[in-house]
Amino acid sequence: MRNANNDAQVVLVVQNSGTKAAVIRGVIDTYIDGHYFGSIACKESTLNPGFTRGCFDITLSGTSTLRGETTLFMNGDQESNVSTDSWEG
Numbered sequence: 001m002r003n004a005n006n007d008a009q010v011v012l013v014v015q016n017s018g019t020k021a022a023v024i025r026g027v028i029d030t031y032i033d034g035h036y037f038g039s040i041a042c043k044e045s046t047l048n049p050g051f052t053r054g055c056f057d058i059t060l061s062g063t064s065t066l067r068g069e070t071t072l073f074m075n076g077d078q079e080s081n082v083s084t085d086s087w088e089g
Helices: none
Strands: 011-015 022-032 035-047 052-056 066-074 082-088
Touching: 011 022, 011 066, 022 052, 035 052
Parallel strands: none
Antiparallel strands: 011 052, 022 035, 022 066, 066 082
16 A cells, blocks of 8 residues: 555455454565565464454555565465465555
8 A cells, every 4th residue: 555655565454254263364575666675474363254454564665666465374374275466556
């Protein structure tokens, strides 16, 4: 996300629209102007049905291009329980 001051941060947002709780954790990888900047881990937690949870990377100022790659682990670390996404702006 980016604000009117051109500050930006990568955010991993998860919503549980199911009927059962899920154990989730995530990783955010951040790239600035095409170069790897760093990674943060989003703490493992239980996400109950109907709830939304967010994990926020640091806020960066003055970036021309910010790209975030997120990985979400649900109910374990097996490959079948992993979802990835990316955003650039």
